[in-house]
Amino acid sequence: MLTRWSEPFLQVTDVTYQYDHMKSFSLAKQSFTLEKGKLLVILGPSGSGKSTLLQLIAGLLRPNQGTIIMGGKPIHQLPPEKRNLSMIFQKPYLLPFLTVGANVEIGLKLKGVPSSERRVKSEEILHQVGLTGFYQRPLSSLSGGQEQRVALARSLVIEPQLMLLDEPFSQLDPLLRRQMGHWLGDMKRKWEIPMIMVTHDREEALTLGDQFLILRDGVAQQSGTLENIYYEPANRWMADFMGIDNVVDGIKRGTRVTTFLGDLEVHPHCVNVPDGPVHIVLRSEWLQMDSASSIEATIESSAFRGEYTEVRAHVNGESVVIKQLGFSNYERGTKTGVRLTTSNVWCLPKEVM
Template identity: 45%
Template sequence: MYLRIENLRKIFEENRGIEKINFSIEKGELISLLGPSGCGKTTLLNIIGGFLKPDNGKIYLEDRDITDIPPEKRDISTVFQSYALFPHMNVLENIKYGLKYKKLTKKEQNELALEYLKIVGLDGYEKKSIQELSGGQQQRVALARALVLYPKVLLLDEPFSNLDAKLKISMREELKELQKNLKISMIFVTHDQEEALSISDKVVVMNNGKIEQIGTPEEIYYSPINEYVANFIGKSNFILKDGAKKLIRPENIKIEKNQKGSWEVINKEFMGAYTILKIRNGIEELYVNIQGEKGREYKLGDLVEISM
């Protein structure tokens, strides 16, 4: 395995932290650490980056133990949530900042910085001040500054959380394309399940400092290991069948209006491309997704029948 995490543990006061963390990634993979605030995602990322020392456990990069190696010698770069750009430096100076620690001439530093400026789509912005840039452009500068160091692994801590919804979608598409083109391994921290599912090769779902499940986005969505994972990854329905709970996703339930139906529509959420109905039969409650304009046909109080 390219990067291997073994039995990492870091406990702070009030028993918050992480423990029994084990996972690995292959070269060129993008893995998301997914979970709610306070579940240990950023703590884990900071340990991998070398900014925190674990209480126990090991980190191996290409079979080399890097657990006690300082951040600047790990061949790992980090893009922080705040971007951490230097406001007194222009774009080019920000990007080439880390290169001064490499054995490169100033000309080589400039050429590399300009090359990565093009890669992130900011050709011609080299003399701009950071204050002149939009949030999305600052994000690209932070990415270029990390990538120019040729890291073996790139860590990203909620990098799109400060962007608006439309820009967030375009930036994650750009990041995925960039990652595949450069064949770089990335670990991406997010609390946004849609974000994790859309860009990841694998998803690591975390809860209270531990890993609940690791799998492909499809495995996590369609075969969650427990109710916590199922409920965190989109809306879920659990029905009793043959004495056991069975997961039924809202999009897999068929629904029809029926004046003698045993289910009543008790809530309706219009999501644009689809509509989410919440229905009740007196005891049970279920979510149902309806694609397209057909969702307009249903109103609160309507009686319906369903099939699964």
Template identity: 40%
Template sequence: MASGGVEGSAELRIDGAAKRFGEVAALDGVSLQVARGELLTILGPSGSGKTTLLKVVAGFEKPDAGSVKIDGVEITALPPARRDIGMVFQNYALFPHLTVERNVAFPLEMRNVTKAEIARRVAEALALVELAGYEQRLPRQLSGGQQQRVALARAIVFNPRLLLLDEPFGALDRKLRETMQLEVRRLQRRLGLTTIFITHDQEEALVLSDRIAVMNKGTIQQIATTTEIYERPANDFVADFVGESNIFHGTMSGTGVVTLEGGRQLRVSTSAVPGKRVGVLMRPERFASGGINAFAGEVVESVYLGTSFKLRLACEDGLELLVRQPARGELPAPGARATFGIDPDAIHVF
């Protein structure tokens, strides 16, 4: 388990993966590629197909169509035990009657590794997840975070070509979840291990990923870097699912001008041609007290969030906006009048 890149860390390619359960298309022709050493997060709501896709990669589900390849070699029909893939689940899946040491050693024992090599690799894996000294404890004697570290050590101890994590922090409290996110990212970068991470948590995806694949109804809506997914979503679904948003629709009525459905005109920075129907995204935190595109109205809801104020503004022309502002001074009370603006460069047109 060498630092700086696991032996055999691999490139993954999925082409046209399809899977139906009765009338439901869990996967509808999904294709994606994960580069060697990359951490790709598959993000989507419940029922979007993300866990089915993970099971197809792991070998727990056979696709109705399509192929799965690791380093160019097709593994679609290969049983899970022969894929050399490490997995971490939300429920840890530890053996309750085995010690930490024996749990981590299990994949090596199944591969007939020598006792001396098992001892060396287990010690190294436990040190990597900061559990040295816990070798003889049973799972029930560990906290949730410690149990998840044991599961992670077990998943990497045999030098897998690929690591799959299926919502591994869902059972942890928020603070511990955030700590584990950073630990997984640190470990993944240190090992250079090709990783697919499944989550429905948008913040988790933004923290962890090199790239994010957003899924909905069995299809990939967009694959891009974290910045691009947030700043330049491809469609309404991605814009709404990732982060807070104000989404409107309209028509390009001139160069750099969108006329919204209610008649309001916005100055925007886009190459979209006049006459084209477009979507408009304005992130709540992009508004300021001034700006070219001004929105005046009444505060109908205001919430103090520590570092920011979250306001809902009912505009005079009927639009409703979500606005976030730094928490300075008094929190505007419902009924107060306010005006906010947003620069053309801060508006995403899609």
């Protein structure tokens, strides 16, 4: 029976890693906590250190310094098999000459669990992952998504305290990847096993994650909740990485900032940003067409993206991106109005680009 801990279940403190002299990459100090039933997403471009950090937690690499505490016990010096965790990779790495059930039972067999008990546990976990009746199936009969579910069942059946996922759906087609993401979200809520997931896919990350850690070149750029990283980027790079289309110039004075949209209120968390030139961060969905608005926009282009229309417009000397839900068709040169749908704006100290 899984229970909640009154303190963070996993505590990673000042963990660093330096590869040998042939590799210039190093992972700077990383610290975070994770509670039972939560999923931490480690996000970042290729070569940012995501998989390195995951391997340090798994025990596949040893940190140069720092501590990893799981369930109140230090594990950073333990070998992988002593850490009571499971790791799922991009490929399921199933044994093709074994049936589904035999693949699921591998961990139990290594633990010395009797065969009759292994089968009961395996069939129960296959039911939990939506593969009821698959125990005797050959692997050749499975789809890619079903193979990953078998890999998940194999990981869950040993009752790990922590699950690590290294881009588990990257080999799947987009539709199946989305379906597996929804299924993993349901499983997370049902099982309450803490999880850490590495992914390149920003949509997948934002859909599944409870906590986020964004890395760049081995250095943490920002950590926190979905609201933090989506609406409150820590720097200009984070704003670009999180897909914020409009980063424009402004002049901050106290709690107000002068922009191409007029004089606006500064977000309360940005009040301590030094006065003077700043970057104003505007998500494209915060700008909306409004013919009644006194702020004039000239349409430069529009393109339907499947769920929304991306409109590029010229507004008081700034070229901005506006997302309109659904299909819209705007001709180049059309004049219209535009309004801001938020009561305040996020701003950052202006960086020299």
